[in-house]
Amino acid sequence: MARAARRPLRDLSVGKIAVLPPAVQGQIAAGEVIERPASVVKELCENALDAGARAVDVRLGAGGLDAIVVRDDGEGMAPDDAVLAFARHATSKLVAADDLRSVATLGFRGEALPSIAAVARVRVVTRRALEAHATVVEADACGARQTGVAGAAPGTVVEVHDLFGTTPARRKFLRAPATEAGHAAEAVTRLAVAHPAVAFRLEHDGRELVAFPAVRDVRQRLAQVLGRARAAALVELAAAADGYRAAAWLGPPAESVSTARLCWTYVALGGGDGPGGRFVRDRLLLRALLDGYEALLMRGRYPVAVLFLRAPAGEVDVNVHPAKLEVRFRRPSAVHQLLVPAIRARLAASLAPPPGVVGEGAARYEGRAAVPAMPFAAAPAPAPGGLWAPARRGFAALRFVGQLFDGYLLCEGEGQVVLIDQHAAHERVVFERLRAERRAGAVARDALLVPETITLPPAHAAVLGEHEAVLAAAGLEGEPFADDTFLLRTVPRLLAGRDVGRVVRALAEELVETGASDAAERAADAVLATIACHSVVRVGQRLDPLEVRALLTSMDDVPVSAHCPHGRPVAVELTRARLEALFRR
Numbered sequence: 001m002a003r004a005a006r007r008p009l010r011d012l013s014v015g016k017i018a019v020l021p022p023a024v025q026g027q028i029a030a031g032e033v034i035e036r037p038a039s040v041v042k043e044l045c046e047n048a049l050d051a052g053a054r055a056v057d058v059r060l061g062a063g064g065l066d067a068i069v070v071r072d073d074g075e076g077m078a079p080d081d082a083v084l085a086f087a088r089h090a091t092s093k094l095v096a097a098d099d100l101r102s103v104a105t106l107g108f109r110g111e112a113l114p115s116i117a118a119v120a121r122v123r124v125v126t127r128r129a130l131e132a133h134a135t136v137v138e139a140d141a142c143g144a145r146q147t148g149v150a151g152a153a154p155g156t157v158v159e160v161h162d163l164f165g166t167t168p169a170r171r172k173f174l175r176a177p178a179t180e181a182g183h184a185a186e187a188v189t190r191l192a193v194a195h196p197a198v199a200f201r202l203e204h205d206g207r208e209l210v211a212f213p214a215v216r217d218v219r220q221r222l223a224q225v226l227g228r229a230r231a232a233a234l235v236e237l238a239a240a241a242d243g244y245r246a247a248a249w250l251g252p253p254a255e256s257v258s259t260a261r262l263c264w265t266y267v268a269l270g271g272g273d274g275p276g277g278r279f280v281r282d283r284l285l286l287r288a289l290l291d292g293y294e295a296l297l298m299r300g301r302y303p304v305a306v307l308f309l310r311a312p313a314g315e316v317d318v319n320v321h322p323a324k325l326e327v328r329f330r331r332p333s334a335v336h337q338l339l340v341p342a343i344r345a346r347l348a349a350s351l352a353p354p355p356g357v358v359g360e361g362a363a364r365y366e367g368r369a370a371v372p373a374m375p376f377a378a379a380p381a382p383a384p385g386g387l388w389a390p391a392r393r394g395f396a397a398l399r400f401v402g403q404l405f406d407g408y409l410l411c412e413g414e415g416q417v418v419l420i421d422q423h424a425a426h427e428r429v430v431f432e433r434l435r436a437e438r439r440a441g442a443v444a445r446d447a448l449l450v451p452e453t454i455t456l457p458p459a460h461a462a463v464l465g466e467h468e469a470v471l472a473a474a475g476l477e478g479e480p481f482a483d484d485t486f487l488l489r490t491v492p493r494l495l496a497g498r499d500v501g502r503v504v505r506a507l508a509e510e511l512v513e514t515g516a517s518d519a520a521e522r523a524a525d526a527v528l529a530t531i532a533c534h535s536v537v538r539v540g541q542r543l544d545p546l547e548v549r550a551l552l553t554s555m556d557d558v559p560v561s562a563h564c565p566h567g568r569p570v571a572v573e574l575t576r577a578r579l580e581a582l583f584r585r
Contacts, residue, residue: 033115036174037064037163038183040120043112044158045191045200046278048072051156054214055199056188062205063177064184068160076128076156079135079146086122086137086144088114113158117141119170120163126156141166177205178483179466182459185209189225190279193306194266196221207483209458218275222249222306230255230304235350239342242334243312247275250347251304253296258510258566262304263289267327269316275308278318281325284332285309291336292343298568309335395420395555395571400548407539409548415576422543424564425555426536427529430494431565432558434528438473444493445475452488453481454501460508461486467511467523474527476504494535503534529565 034040041058048056051074061067077085116122117139127134134152137144164171174180181204192200192212202210212224223231234249251262265285268277285307293303317328329335398411398418409420437443456464464471465480472478475492486508491500510526537543543551555570564570 034119036183037068037180038187040064040068040116040160040163041070041184042187044070045188047112048074049195049198051075053198058188058202060181060184060204063180065163065174065177068163069157071155071157073155076154077126078128082124082126082135082137083144083146086113086117086139116160117144119167120165121161123159124156125150125152127152127154129154176462178458179462181209181483182462185458190264193218193221193225193264194275194277194279204483209483218249235346237342237346239338241338244335244338245310246307246339246342248305248307250343253293253303256297256301256303258301260286260302261512263302264306266308267316268308268310270313277308280327282327284329284335288336288339289343291340293347296347396553398552400545403543406542417574417579418571420571421568422537422551423539424568425570426551427532427564428570429554429558430536431529431532434532438524438528443473443475445490446493446496447490448488452501454486454488454504455484456486456505456508458483460512463511464508470524470527473524474531492531494531498534503530506530532565
């Protein structure tokens, strides 16, 4: 039997600790800031805004892996500054440690450029308005050097080539070029919302993905981003207290989405005018938004909302996250106490009926009940981990009494009254049947005589491509056709005669919101839930007794029926004892 090779003895006279080479130091530091091409786009666009740019143009090659070019018409840099900007910790914004408390800018050239140069080849052409020529600087992991002059308009052009070329392990974790371009488009869009007076454009492989001409205010920018109809429905809010100032555009609760992807929060420092600020993913601000919408959104739903918070200097620590996506407030309770009551009051005012209209809806938002509330026992809440709580059985044995408000079934049985949401109940039934069919590989579908082309935002089209197999298993066979198009070849039989383009767009939004990296089973359930939602009876649709009886019977045939796939209760119950107690019997 062969002997295992003996490990050589370590020379104890040699120390264990060594200083890493500068190139390795740079790559490690860059890993904290540059996650993907969108990170580079974000950093360079922020630099352009700090330089006073009024127009920012971004061009990507192969999703940003081959090339990223960001051109701005800002003030440009002097020759010496252009080279020094690639030195780590070089800045024009700070002199002493105390200056950190009053930094009000998005960044500065010296923050991003060294990190980018550590993982790519960079070329900068920059010119100030009073100078005759532009300065050309080239940089990589070995350093930066001035390589000459060139003719160029005032401003700065930063070219980034072969991103992560020297770190292939990082490069292989990136997504398809279309997906990476979609992330970059989202980064530019978030910046554009905060800076409506600046024009933004993004092009991918010669195709324009983002084009936002300069506009007057945030609402006009939101119309460009969200569409005129959705932007027109946003309710504007302004509030101030304790030196904090907030401005927000709040979507109606009826247009909620399944994740916080469209809850955009920004923080600005100092007493400037206008929205501005840095996009952040802050738990405190998101919590304040959700608390403001409390009782107006069902569990698991999020509003479409844009919030800008301007804080006094020294009240926010902006250096708690390498990529500047998080902040820390010195007085979080003051922020929460400013935002929550203001959001609740503004939404209540927007939802109140016109003067002279009375009823439960009017009274609800005035803080009182128009009639005594009937204490129905709500259906059990979903169990942790995404499993639904056990449902009551015996729906088929209930006696159907009547339909309320063309959407709710009033039934009686076993000493209790049961009120059923017909849409939520039917949606659950169809979802469970679709899930069983998918697992058996037999979701009924029909081939389209002519494939349908569905136009979508680039990120949405890309995520459909990533989940092509999941969609096909659900009866939606197709493939991406271009950066912003999905070609659909089959549709589930349940959707026959319906607007399948609308369903596919809803699916794409759901998949983007839940995350393209989610497990396949969760992604598949999201697809089936959306198909079920769009194929069943709606609130406002009259059902005859035979249809009601069929629905009640089918509810007993599925394993779970306490909630619809999106979390709404299917049924609520009122016992006879509780009903008699209400009437003092």
